[in-house]
Amino acid sequence: MAPSSGGGRVLAWGYVGCLMLLKSTLSCLCLGPLPCCPDATPPESPLASMGRTRRRELTRLLNLAWNTHVQPEREWNCIDISRVGSRDATRAGKWRGSSPTCVVYWAFEWAKLPILAQGLLARPMDGPTPSDDMVVEASGVRQRLFCPVIGCPCSDPTRTAGWTSKETIRSHIDAHLGGALAGEVPAEWLQAHNRQRCSVCGLSVSTRHGVHPTCRPAAREASGPAAGSAGAAPAGIWSGPSFADLLASRTTTLRHVPAAARHAWSQALSRALAAVAHSNTEHAWRQLFLLPQCVLCPPPRGGRKHRKAAGAYTRDRAQRWLEGERQFLWESRHMPARRGGRAAPSDEERRRLATALTREGCDGKACAALLSKGLSPETAATAEELRMLHPSHPAPRARSERDLPASLDIDADAVARALRAFPAGTAPGPSGLRAQHLLDASAPGVVHDGFLRHLTDVVNLLAQGAACNSVAPYLAGAALVAVPKPKGGVRPIAIGEVLRRLTGKCLAESVREDAKAFFWPVQLGVAVPSGVEVAVHAVRSYCARQAKATDRVLVKLDFENAFNTISRDAVLTAVTEHFPHLARWVHWCYRQPSHLLFGAFGVQSAAGVQQGDPLGPLLFACVLQSLGRELKAGPLDLAVFYLDDGVIAGTPAAVGQALRHVQQRAAEVGLRLNLRKCEAVAVGATTADSLTAHLPREILFGASGEGRVARNFELLGAAVGDDDYTAAHTHARCQAAVPLLDAISGLEDPQVGLRLLRACAGHARLVHGMRCTPPKAQLSALEEFDALVQGCFSSLTGLRLTAEQVRQTQRGLALRSAARDAPAAYLASLGGSILACADLDPSFEVAAVPQPSAEHALQLPDG
Known part of the structure; x- marks a missing residue:
């Protein structure tokens, strides 16, 4: 709707006072009476002797009186001060000092007032010509403007x-x-x-400016570095690096945003997220990927002594980003020298890295650093091994996005919870953006208005599968590291982009209850609390119940490279059917091959689910669920899966038939059962010879013909078998902790060592075995472990405590005894799993729980 002309006129003095002043002035100048109409001409009067100031004051008074006393006609027009483009309406009146006198600025058209037309203030110049939008109609009212667009x-x-x-x-x-x-x-x-x-x-x-002031940063970004920046501006327009070049640059980013730069960082990140949510173009996404590498690159000089300078360095780069100097930031980023190889670090390097990680709150990573033997070198041979683990596969069947159900709306609170759930020190993806960077941008006191809202908009954009399609291979890609296996080969570890992981966490939380109802009681690896403990207790109870059986066998299933080879077409079909709210996001991520970066080498991932994806376990289990239900409905006594680890038990004939069914159904979804790694366990009094007619030879015999049928076995890290096997298994785990305890003893900072001893290397190291294994058989090994922990404590502090002193200081030092806690840990796990075990195994009874182990656990140690 067009605005109205509006605006009232302002009178400087009252009507009576104005006339009296005008009369006295005219009488002094002998001008005679004021004409009563605009056409009247005042008599000639000699004014040559009047100065410029007096003539200007007289003109102002005459115009004011004319405007007040005489109705305007066709020869002149008093322009409303609120409609004059060259004068701000706020300047129409202002108070001078503390005086209540209002000084009024009037704007009149030149040569339109009768007094001026007679030459009272004749000047050499004619003044400005009236503008087109101030033309006066015949009625004396200013002509109005109308839209020049035809048809509007x-x-x-x-x-x-x-x-x-x-x-x-x-x-x-x-x-x-x-x-x-x-x-x-x-x-x-x-x-x-x-x-x-x-x-x-x-x-x-x-036309004088050409660009809006708020658009100048974008204009500067498009035209290259600003004047005065290091280096001359290149000819032409800088389009920025491509996605492939940007992610392959491997720019190191700061672990934390310096406090002095967090406000500017929050502002820059908010604008980048808002641009992605608003325009959703490839250019906007590239700018978001470019931001952390340009702004959060490490300063030339680091360390505590230069912390203040580092904050100023990062703040300056954030301000330059906001001003649009993108090319300058990209070309001037600091690239620390990388080690040429990935050889095992020295002991001093391990200790230094572990100390730094502990001070950042990354206790688990600090312990891993102390035991690190290095990663596989970034060579062509290693890259070829990784490509073999990521085989090529035909693209999944195309599905129209309109045919897929819409995702659930994710609110800002869910995004904030998922962001806080990231472990401390979470590594970044190829773009360098870390979860800590998002947390620093939303920290109290520095949060930029709308940051969380913009982040939520981007997460919802991704969850709906509506993000730019050209971004998918890179945002759904990852950085690869190759960890050498003890027996040869490499294990690929994928580190995905933080925005992809954040979206996956939010969606996984939104379907948690639906997933638990869908997977239970076949799959215990997704949305089932304490699923590992439930599986171990149920299997141990089954073996105890069949202790006298002569025709029972248990087989542990092992799929070869399962997560990287499962059919994506099967994944997309299963998730669309069973978890429709995840369909659009999963299709966006997996409908085309994603790019994995291993140093300077690229690896295409065309099959399987990414192990760094928070939804990866759910997607994999969703495909296996139909197979698990078929096995559970068959003649087997027990069929349970924990992700890709499966257990089937029953008569040899039933188990053999189930194995053939598993091989057939697994091949349909891209999986292959590795019989050499599957393990057969003769339950009770069953003999190995009775199994040869029903089970494949690869399971029963090794490559050299030796028998592989076991009586005792390890299931999901817990020992299942007789007391001797359990004791040996626990002793081996205790001995495996010795290298870590020795490494902690060598730390120079005792506070760091004590923290690691409490959090990771001591009691916590054996909690899983304590909860899943009866305590009687492992007490001796646990007591030896307690002695090792006390020895490590003495090396750190120089204190040699007696047994009584140890008992008194356990609460204050938080160095708990594994031997004393084992009975309570086992009972707590067993009591919390009994009802779940009854649902998992129809033959399970509470009375079938091994009575001797439970009774021994109830006999608490003295004191």
């Missing part, structure tokens, strides 16, 4: 009131230029009003 309803004077000036019509013109209204604004109209289209946003701007 606001172009018809009979249908709209119009606008009073080009300033007031500007928003309507911008609506046409921006596409909100149809029609093209004629270039002649813009040129006649000294306007042009902004080179950045496309809206109208004065």
